[in-house]
Amino acid sequence: MIHNVLFIGVGGEGVLSASVVLARAANLEGFEVRGTQLHGLAQRGGSVPIHLRFGNYVHSPTIPRAKADLIIGLEPAEALRACYFAERKRTNFVVDAFPIVPIYARLNKQEYPEMKGIGKMLKPFAKKLIMADASDICEKSLGNPVYGNIAMLGIALSNKMLPISRKSLLAALKETFPKDYENNARALEIGLKWEK
Amino acid sequence: MANPDILGASGKKVVLLGNEAIVRGALESGLGFSAAYPGTPSTEVGMSLADFAKKLGIYFEWSTNEKLAFEACVGASFCGVNSITSMKHFGFNVASDSVFPVVYTGVRGALVIVVADDPGGLSSAQSEQDTRLHARLGNIPVLEPSNAQECRDFAKIAFEISKKYEIPVIIRTTTRTSHAVGTVKLGKIKKGITSGEFRKDYGRYYNIAPALQKLHGKVLEKLAGIEREYSKINKIEGNGKTGIITSGICYEYVKEMGLKNVKIAKLNLSNPIAPEFIKKFAKGLKKIIVVEELEPVIEQFVNQVLFDEKIKIYGKSLFPRYGEFSAELVAEKIAPLAGIKRQDFKKHDALLGKLKIPIRRPVLCQGCPHRSTFYAAQKVFGNSAIWAGDIGCYTLGVYEPYFTDDFVLSMGSGTGIAHGIKKVSNQRVVSFIGDSTFFHAGMPAIANLSYNKSNPVVVILDNSITAMTGQQPCANSGINALGEGAKTIQIEDVVKALGISNIKIANSYSQKDMQEAFKQASEQKEAVVVISRGICRLLLKRQLHRKGKGFAKYSIDQEKCIKCRICSDKYACPAIIRKKNYIWIERELCWGCGVCPQVCPVNAISLEAKK
Numbered sequence: 001m002i003h004n005v006l007f008i009g010v011g012g013e014g015v016l017s018a019s020v021v022l023a024r025a026a027n028l029e030g031f032e033v034r035g036t037q038l039h040g041l042a043q044r045g046g047s048v049p050i051h052l053r054f055g056n057y058v059h060s061p062t063i064p065r066a067k068a069d070l071i072i073g074l075e076p077a078e079a080l081r082a083c084y085f086a087e088r089k090r091t092n093f094v095v096d097a098f099p100i101v102p103i104y105a106r107l108n109k110q111e112y113p114e115m116k117g118i119g120k121m122l123k124p125f126a127k128k129l130i131m132a133d134a135s136d137i138c139e140k141s142l143g144n145p146v147y148g149n150i151a152m153l154g155i156a157l158s159n160k161m162l163p164i165s166r167k168s169l170l171a172a173l174k175e176t177f178p179k180d181y182e183n184n185a186r187a188l189e190i191g192l193k194w195e196k
Numbered sequence: 197m198a199n200p201d202i203l204g205a206s207g208k209k210v211v212l213l214g215n216e217a218i219v220r221g222a223l224e225s226g227l228g229f230s231a232a233y234p235g236t237p238s239t240e241v242g243m244s245l246a247d248f249a250k251k252l253g254i255y256f257e258w259s260t261n262e263k264l265a266f267e268a269c270v271g272a273s274f275c276g277v278n279s280i281t282s283m284k285h286f287g288f289n290v291a292s293d294s295v296f297p298v299v300y301t302g303v304r305g306a307l308v309i310v311v312a313d314d315p316g317g318l319s320s321a322q323s324e325q326d327t328r329l330h331a332r333l334g335n336i337p338v339l340e341p342s343n344a345q346e347c348r349d350f351a352k353i354a355f356e357i358s359k360k361y362e363i364p365v366i367i368r369t370t371t372r373t374s375h376a377v378g379t380v381k382l383g384k385i386k387k388g389i390t391s392g393e394f395r396k397d398y399g400r401y402y403n404i405a406p407a408l409q410k411l412h413g414k415v416l417e418k419l420a421g422i423e424r425e426y427s428k429i430n431k432i433e434g435n436g437k438t439g440i441i442t443s444g445i446c447y448e449y450v451k452e453m454g455l456k457n458v459k460i461a462k463l464n465l466s467n468p469i470a471p472e473f474i475k476k477f478a479k480g481l482k483k484i485i486v487v488e489e490l491e492p493v494i495e496q497f498v499n500q501v502l503f504d505e506k507i508k509i510y511g512k513s514l515f516p517r518y519g520e521f522s523a524e525l526v527a528e529k530i531a532p533l534a535g536i537k538r539q540d541f542k543k544h545d546a547l548l549g550k551l552k553i554p555i556r557r558p559v560l561c562q563g564c565p566h567r568s569t570f571y572a573a574q575k576v577f578g579n580s581a582i583w584a585g586d587i588g589c590y591t592l593g594v595y596e597p598y599f600t601d602d603f604v605l606s607m608g609s610g611t612g613i614a615h616g617i618k619k620v621s622n623q624r625v626v627s628f629i630g631d632s633t634f635f636h637a638g639m640p641a642i643a644n645l646s647y648n649k650s651n652p653v654v655v656i657l658d659n660s661i662t663a664m665t666g667q668q669p670c671a672n673s674g675i676n677a678l679g680e681g682a683k684t685i686q687i688e689d690v691v692k693a694l695g696i697s698n699i700k701i702a703n704s705y706s707q708k709d710m711q712e713a714f715k716q717a718s719e720q721k722e723a724v725v726v727i728s729r730g731i732c733r734l735l736l737k738r739q740l741h742r743k744g745k746g747f748a749k750y751s752i753d754q755e756k757c758i759k760c761r762i763c764s765d766k767y768a769c770p771a772i773i774r775k776k777n778y779i780w781i782e783r784e785l786c787w788g789c790g791v792c793p794q795v796c797p798v799n800a801i802s803l804e805a806k807k
Contacts, residue, residue, distance in 0.1 A: 026211075059451040060451075064523045077556070080552075102555060103768055107596050107765060117552075145784070
């Protein structure tokens, strides 16, 4: 059994570091891990999709079409872009309702969809859809919205969307953020306690 | 900071990026010397070495281009020190002038070249060139890992082959191996020698005729030896009447299908390929499908070897010769031949068709000095000017609303081509080139236009760092790869020495300064170099962060704002948000560069009062 997680967001949102934490946690659980990262040009405020797969053995580092188990959308419109990998019998979504309006949409006279509309478009692809204001909560309680990515891992975990233990995630946080462990661990707890 | 797991204990299983796993493999092979020029998707090889070199007591440098990085490694290798260099596929074009002759002379210490191809151009704006063909041209052995574990394993084999056969060896990755993570079981790090001596060996290290032909013959003998000894690292799996021959990432896509009754050959050594290996594999097969991205390198070889056999061979008749493959594409093409029914995605397609997803392309960061430079250049020269682009963050000027790239080809080429245009046309030509690109390939272009007398306006974007690939220091940064103080080579001194007398230095963050410099440049009859100097905003952000500081913030006075949309749609900083006619600066996003108040016609933008 392979577990497929897709992280998607905008360059600079902490998409990469959230995926690194989960990859480390999956490794601690003894899973074989494969996935992709995106660097360079794509990072500059562009769309950043990161694939992470773990299980007994994994081949392709990218998730096959419609085979994602969990999509963590750090930006709502980007969650839409991930739907190629989603399918309603299989895919759970945890989406941060913090929009980053792309400049090119504006220059091309495109309207950024309303949050309700995004939810409506995601539903046909989702087994379960959680829209959470993770960045906002982290800004309020930790003083920085950047911890939203880790809070979202907590939300996924408490909703039984990840076959990973809290202990492994905390250990992975410690390895990934040795200098800023406290705040990241608190962000994870915020996510674990989050309720709609 | 580089991933500390690269230095994990022997026997441990860790998750590494392909590039990081190559570094680990090199460290397990007695690496002593390394040099590179950054280029996505190869950069993390150098970045990891830069961060760990001091700790490990080995040498690393960011050289000023790939050829010089390779040559530095050749020097170390001639003295018996094991070395590694890394580059992206076009980087190999630059290096190849020296790589090809070194294949003839041979090396002493192992010399491994990591070349990261980028099918689909996920992070490249030049071509989809296939390094496997380049390697055939130069008679260079090639190893092709499929995943991170193999990146580590094959790096070790590459060092072994290079040392034993005294020949440079290429590790060829593609984006989905170099930038893919995977579980890697670590071996023991082996300390290599870091100093040596050049042993005079008259006649060994040059290719002057008639020795040239003999040396060429010797290279072919070496390749034959490698073919005999190392074909064993290729793998044959499964059984059936249908065969698949593949290599690199395509192997993983094939395996993802979970095929039964199919025989698979995985070419780990993709140059040279042993004909006997292919013949042995083909025995009893009715058809063979060759799965490889880009050029039909393996396919042509297989056709040649099995010319007399009655086996149907599929390759580029099924698969595209361009773009990146995926597990889907491979499954879609193989399924009918393997007699498998594929999942139907018609309903899924229909659902996807209903989504309204806004375009999101990479943008220049908020507060980027290039934005200010482009805005001023458009203001002064107008869009009738011919804009010569180059490779770096500033390539993003190609998009609206700046449109400051009429062409973008390769490192340093913007200025080289600008010269040619000026020789045959009276049009105004403005070329943009970054500082790191200037040191990489721009200096010869300026020497040429100075010597052969043409007069484009060359704008050197001096943000004091190689920004695009992730902030590597370059020759004008004042520090080296290891973070030690280094000579700051002043661009204006170099340009002056190249015979350019019209040099204007302007502050990127001052519209007045920039526009004035461009106006003066536009009045000149001779070549002008404008140096637009302003620190990379992302670099400044990191420097401030380390001191516990942040940026000052700007805001728009809504009473004064006349909704002219200059700041939001013409200057177009991503921190300035406009919804219909309401325009504001998103406080979190503002990096306080102070340029937007300068473009506002009614002084509606100002610095926030300190709280």
